[in-house]
Structure formats: structure tokens, C-alpha cells
Amino acid sequence: MQKAIEIKDLSFSWPDAQEPTLSVSAFALQAAERVFLCGQSGSGKSTLLNLVAGVLQGHQGVLRVLGHDMAELRPVQRDQLRAEHIGYIFQQFNLLPYLDVLDNMTLPCRLSASRRQRACASAGSVRGAAERLMEELGLPAELAKRPVNALSIGQQQRVAAARALIGGPDLIIADEPTSALDTEHRALFMQQLLSTCAERQIALLFVSHDPALQSHFDRVADMRELNRSATHVLD
Amino acid sequence: MFWIELALKSLLNRRLTVALTALSIAVSVALFLSIEKIRTESKDNFSNTLSGTDLVVGARSGSLNLLLYSVFRIGNASNNISWQSYQELSTDKAVAWSVPISLGDSHRGYRVIGTSAEYFDRYQFGRDRNLQFVEGKRFEQLFDVVLGSEVARSLGYAVGDKIVIAHGMGEVSFSQHDDLPFTVSGVLAATGTPVDRSLHVSTAAITAIHDGWQNGVKLRGVKGFDPQSQQVPEPETITAALFGMTSRLKTFAFQRKVNEYRSEPLMAIIPGATLQELWSMLSVLENTLMAISALVVISGLLGLLTVILAGLNERRREMALLRALGAPAKHVFSLLCGEAALIALAGVAVGVCLHYGLILALAPYLLERFGVLLHISLLEPRLLAWLAFLVVIAAFLGAIPAFRAYRQTLSDGLSLRT
Numbered sequence: 001m002q003k004a005i006e007i008k009d010l011s012f013s014w015p016d017a018q019e020p021t022l023s024v025s026a027f028a029l030q031a032a033e034r035v036f037l038c039g040q041s042g043s044g045k046s047t048l049l050n051l052v053a054g055v056l057q058g059h060q061g062v063l064r065v066l067g068h069d070m071a072e073l074r075p076v077q078r079d080q081l082r083a084e085h086i087g088y089i090f091q092q093f094n095l096l097p098y099l100d101v102l103d104n105m106t107l108p109c110r111l112s113a114s115r116r117q118r119a120c121a122s123a124g125s126v127r128g129a130a131e132r133l134m135e136e137l138g139l140p141a142e143l144a145k146r147p148v149n150a151l152s153i154g155q156q157q158r159v160a161a162a163r164a165l166i167g168g169p170d171l172i173i174a175d176e177p178t179s180a181l182d183t184e185h186r187a188l189f190m191q192q193l194l195s196t197c198a199e200r201q202i203a204l205l206f207v208s209h210d211p212a213l214q215s216h217f218d219r220v221a222d223m224r225e226l227n228r229s230a231t232h233v234l235d
Numbered sequence: 236m237f238w239i240e241l242a243l244k245s246l247l248n249r250r251l252t253v254a255l256t257a258l259s260i261a262v263s264v265a266l267f268l269s270i271e272k273i274r275t276e277s278k279d280n281f282s283n284t285l286s287g288t289d290l291v292v293g294a295r296s297g298s299l300n301l302l303l304y305s306v307f308r309i310g311n312a313s314n315n316i317s318w319q320s321y322q323e324l325s326t327d328k329a330v331a332w333s334v335p336i337s338l339g340d341s342h343r344g345y346r347v348i349g350t351s352a353e354y355f356d357r358y359q360f361g362r363d364r365n366l367q368f369v370e371g372k373r374f375e376q377l378f379d380v381v382l383g384s385e386v387a388r389s390l391g392y393a394v395g396d397k398i399v400i401a402h403g404m405g406e407v408s409f410s411q412h413d414d415l416p417f418t419v420s421g422v423l424a425a426t427g428t429p430v431d432r433s434l435h436v437s438t439a440a441i442t443a444i445h446d447g448w449q450n451g452v453k454l455r456g457v458k459g460f461d462p463q464s465q466q467v468p469e470p471e472t473i474t475a476a477l478f479g480m481t482s483r484l485k486t487f488a489f490q491r492k493v494n495e496y497r498s499e500p501l502m503a504i505i506p507g508a509t510l511q512e513l514w515s516m517l518s519v520l521e522n523t524l525m526a527i528s529a530l531v532v533i534s535g536l537l538g539l540l541t542v543i544l545a546g547l548n549e550r551r552r553e554m555a556l557l558r559a560l561g562a563p564a565k566h567v568f569s570l571l572c573g574e575a576a577l578i579a580l581a582g583v584a585v586g587v588c589l590h591y592g593l594i595l596a597l598a599p600y601l602l603e604r605f606g607v608l609l610h611i612s613l614l615e616p617r618l619l620a621w622l623a624f625l626v627v628i629a630a631f632l633g634a635i636p637a638f639r640a641y642r643q644t645l646s647d648g649l650s651l652r653t
Binding site for chain 2: 053055075076079080081082083084086088090093094095096097098099107108110111112
């Protein structure tokens with residue numbers, strides 16, 4: 001099985017910067033592997049995530065995401081790869097305020113036909129897939145038609161996780177998704193996210209600076225060790 | 236489809252600001268269309284009111300003033316011309332026909348004009364169209380009256396009805412010629428000119444009802460005109476006269492003759508030339524109005540740009556989200572462009588409705604005060620093209636914030652700036 005992420009001698013510099021922001025000699029995320037990437041702000045993790053997601057371009061070295069060489073893909077192809085195979089969870093404010101919970105959750109199926117097909121194949125319909133995810137993530141079914149700002153932050157993050165998971169992506173990138181949650185909700189969220197990923201054989205790149213969460217993961221990587229350029233940025 | 240739906244939902248979420256922006260565009264569109272409508276219709280109306288008449292003769296005053304009161308029934312005559320002078324001029328060899336016009340009386344706000352029966356043959360409007368009767372015939376008896384179509388319609392008169400003419404203008408008059416009522420002898424077909432709002436009697440009748448009056452007041456103890464008398468009175472003065480020449484070429488010579496007339500100060504004008512004078516005078520006003528409506532449209536568009544730009548910062552998050560979901564950057568770009576176009580489109584649609592409402596509301600007033608008849612009609616292709624252009628401009632203006640957002644999304648990447 002191909003690796004979810006494969007990096008060799010990857011470096012990236014902003015156009016007017018002297019030193020590269022990111023310089024990683026080797027990193028790999030196996031298919032269906034769940035890795036905790038520990039990184040403070042300024043460690044170059046945003047740059048790494050943007051490169052992996054295919055939003056940034058212009059890197060040196062090898063970066064393969066789900067078997068695709070990112071340097072060879074055109075911007076639209078990278079957008080398509082992201083739409084079809086990658087789920088992304090932000091720290092907070094994941095949801096569009098003008099769509100209800102269900103519409104937010106099913107957005108990836110609107111943007112990608114293959115996500116829609118996979119969702120339908122797994123649960124009969126997009127709505128069915130969303131409802132199943134809501135159940136797995138402990139969201140009451142009656143929330144589906146609510147406006148998103150009626151939800152608590154914990155519920156919003158779970159909706160964001162459901163959105164990342166719908167239509168069976170191969171890789172989920174979670175950028176500090178628990179930092180806005182209190183301890184109790186954090187544990188619940190972690191447990192639900194991890195079990196759902198494990199069940200569906202989805203690779204998870206989980207980024208956080210909270211070492212307490214490390215214990216949930218197969219493997220831990222540290223941005224400070226990975227990024228040889230990070231020392232310049234850290235103060 | 237999905238992107239339009241998303242744009243609509245996003246707009247709906249910000250409905251108050253969006254509605255106000257669309258409204259400001261709507262108001263500017265309505266203003267622009269209405270000014271344009273009134274401008275073109277009033278021009279048409281004025282140009283179509285009189286044709287076939289070579290010269291209008293009246294007491295010496297402003298040429299415009301003469302044209303306005305004699306033909307358009309706007310304003311009042313400053314002075315009259317004597318019947319004698321009129322007789323003398325109308326027998327000139329160059330004159331093919333002439334029709335006297337005597338103004339100053341009214342019936343429930345509608346002007347009464349004293350004229351000769353020849354008026355119904357000679358008065359032409361539009362492209363040489365003659366007056367037509369829908370009912371009855373021209374006046375034959377001394378106290379016969381011929382009604383314009385609107386007078387008959389709005390006051391509900393028919394042939395054979397008796398009406399009383401009031402002295403002077405105004406809806407309510409305290410000096411009525413109630414001793415000498417008139418009988419409706421005919422009703423004219425609608426013309427879209429001031430004729431529709433006029434009552435036509437013979438000049439002799441005007442003289443008869445003023446017999447025994449002085450300075451607009453009925454003299455006490457003086458006996459007025461006796462309706463039984465068979466003697467048809469000769470008028471002493473008339474207000475103006477329409478002249479037709481035997482040949483167009485003789486117009487200027489005759490005009491000079493009138494202007495140099497010795498026994499009293501007279502003036503002859505060529506209606507078309509005076510209308511041109513009116514247009515050139517009005518063009519300043521017209522251009523000012525056009526400039527104002529153009530500025531209003533521009534301010535509406537600037538408002539649109541401001542709203543989109545102001546909302547952009549809070550929407551960077553939304554853009555980053557859509558990017559993370561795999562939306563290509565150019566879709567984010569077209570989302571914002573399309574949004575501006577949608578607001579403008581809504582503004583234009585509401586503006587067109589407002590315009591029709593405004594025209595409907597203004598039409599009676601303009602007709603009454605200025606004799607301008609506004610037709611409710613579909614928008615001309617020229618105006619439709621302008622409106623389409625406006626939407627395109629709005630989409631282009633939307634491209635400015637959209638381009639900013641596009642660059643931001645590229646540089647922000649997936650970081651959520653709040």
C-alpha cells in the first residue's frame with residue numbers, strides 16, 4: 001500500500017526569505033497510520049501542512065501525497081486531490097455560518113463527485129453517510145438542521161471532524177483541532193476521531209503542541225527534530 | 236449551480252447590508268430610468284403637439300412664452316391682439332388659412348379655447364394627423380362646445396349635456412358664466428396633446444359670455460348678452476392665432492411682416508424653431524439631471540464595492556475553509572465576482588419596479604401640470620443595454636475585492652486569519 005505522505009530532503013523558502021522556512025530530510029506517514037506531530041507555532045508546521053495539502057507550491061526535494069508527486073501536479077490537480085482524498089480540520093471556526101449542520105457536513109460531497117459516490121456507496125445516500133458519522137461522533141441527530149452557531153464549540157469541532165471524514169478520504173490533517181476544547185471534551189473528541197479513523201483505515205496527521213495527547217497515537221514526531229530550519233524561527 | 240447556491244446563502248446570511256446595498260443601486264437605477272423616461276416622453280409630447288402650422292402669432296413677448304400658452308396651454312398670455320389686426324393679417328396674400336385662439340376661461344380646471352370651426356380642419360398633431368370626432372360634430376350654434384377626449388372622459392360628459400364655463404383658471408371659480416350655459420355638440424378622439432384637455436367654443440361665444448363684463452368682473456346693472464338675439468357678436472380681441480402659408484417659402488417674409496406690424500406690437504414664431512429653443516434651454520437642466528443620476532449610479536456602485544471590501548476580512552476565514560475543502564482559488568474568485576453581480580442584478584430588478592411605480596405615481600401630476608403624457612411601456616433596448624452594462628460593471632468591481640481575496644487565499648493558505 002502506498003504511503004499517505006512521503007518526504008525526502010524537502011525544503012521550502014518564501015520568495016524574499018534568506019533561509020528556508022522548512023527543511024525536512026525525511027518523514028513518512030504510512031497508509032492508515034495515525035501520527036502525532038508535535039509542534040509549537042513558528043516551528044514551520046503551517047508551512048508543512050500547506051505543502052502537504054497542496055495549497056503552497058514551489059518546494060524543493062520530494063513530496064509525495066497519496067502517491068502523487070506534488071511538484072508534478074498543476075494547482076487545479078492539487079485542489080482536486082485535496083477535495084477527493086484529504087480531510088482538513090482547523091483549530092476552530094471550521095464551519096460556514098450560513099449553512100446548517102448537515103449542509104456543512106456534506107460540503108465535500110458537493111465539491112467532489114468521487115466523495116459523493118463513496119458516501120452513497122457506504123451508506124446509501126450522502127445524508128445517510130452524514131447521519132452515520134453524526135452518530136459515531138456522538139452528535140444528536142436533531143442537530144442536523146440547526147444553524148451552526150447554535151452548537152457548542154465541542155459540537156462544532158465534531159461536525160468539522162464529520163465533514164473531514166465524509167466520503168472516505170485517505171488522509172486527514174488535523175491542525176490543533178482540540179485547542180479550543182476543555183479537557184473533558186478534548187478526551188472525548190480524541191477518542192472519537194481516532195476510533196473512526198482506525199475503523200475506516202484513514203491516515204491521520206494530527207498536529208498539536210499539547211504533549212498530553214501523545215499517548216493516543218501509534219507514533220510521535222517532533223517538528224523540532226524534523227525541521228532543521230526551525231531553530232532559526234524559534235526564539 | 237453549487238456556487239450560485241453558496242453565493243445566495245452567503246448573501247442571505249448578510250441580508251441587511253446586502254439589501255441596503257441593492258436598494259441604493261435600485262434607487263439610482265429608478266432615478267436614472269425615470270429621468271430618461273420623462274426626458275424622452277416630454278420631448279416626444281412637445282414635438283408631436285403641433286404640426287402643419289407655419290406660424291403662431293401673438294402679442295409681443297417671449298417667443299417661448301407665446302408658444303407655451305397658445306399651443307401647450309401652459310402659463311398665461313401677457314397681452315391680447317386686436318381682432319382688427321388679426322383680420323388684416325389673415326387676408327394677406329401669403330396666408331392660406333388662419334385660426335384664432337382665445338384663452339382665459341375654464342371649466343373645472345380645463346381650459347376653454349375660443350376659436351373658429353376651421354380649427355378642426357387645420358389643427359394637426361403628430362405626423363400631420365387631423366382631429367377626429369368620436370361623437371357628435373363641431374360647434375354650429377353659438378353656445379355649442381366641443382370637448383377634448385380627456386375632458387369628456389374624466390367629467391363624464393356626452394353630447395347634449397349642458398355645462399357652465401367659469402371665468403379665469405382654477406378648479407374652483409367664483410365667477411361663473413352661469414347665465415349662459417353651453418351644450419356639448421361633439422367629443423374629439425384622444426390625441427395625446429393638450430387638445431384632450433381643452434373645451435372648444437367659437438370666438439363669438441367667448442365674446443358673448445363676456446358681454447357686460449369688465450376686468451374679469453360682471454358689471455352690476457349692466458345687462459349681458461341676450462341669448463335670444465340673433466346678432467352674433469364680433470370679438471374685440473383674441474389671444475393668439477395659428478397661420479398656414481400658401482407656401483413654406485413665404486413663412487419668413489410673413490414673419491417679418493408680423494414682427495414689424497405698425498398698429499400694435501405683434502410677434503410671429505415658427506413653432507419648430509421655438510421648440511428647438513426650448514430644448515436648448517432645457518438641455519442644461521437635462522444634462523444636470525443626467526449627471527445627477529449618473530453620480531447616483533456611481534455612488535451606488537461604490538457602496539457595493541465598499542460593502543464587499545468591508546466584508547472581505549471577516550470572509551477570509553470562509554475563503555480559507557473553501558480552499559481547504561478543495562475549492563480551486565479561481566472559484567473563490569468567481570464567488571466574490573458573482574456576488575457583486577447578483578447584488579447589482581437584484582438592485583436593477585428592484586430599480587426597474589421602482590421606476591414603473593414612480594412613473595405610475597407621477598403620470599397624473601405631469602399630465603396635469605405640464606401636459607406631458609407618460610406612456611407605460613417596456614424598456615427600450617438602449618436602456619436594457621445600459622442596465623446590462625451596469626451589472627457587468629458591478630461584476631468587474633466585484634473583481635477588485637475578489638482579486639484581493641484570491642491573493643490572500645494563496646498567501647494565507649489554510650491558516651485561518653480572524
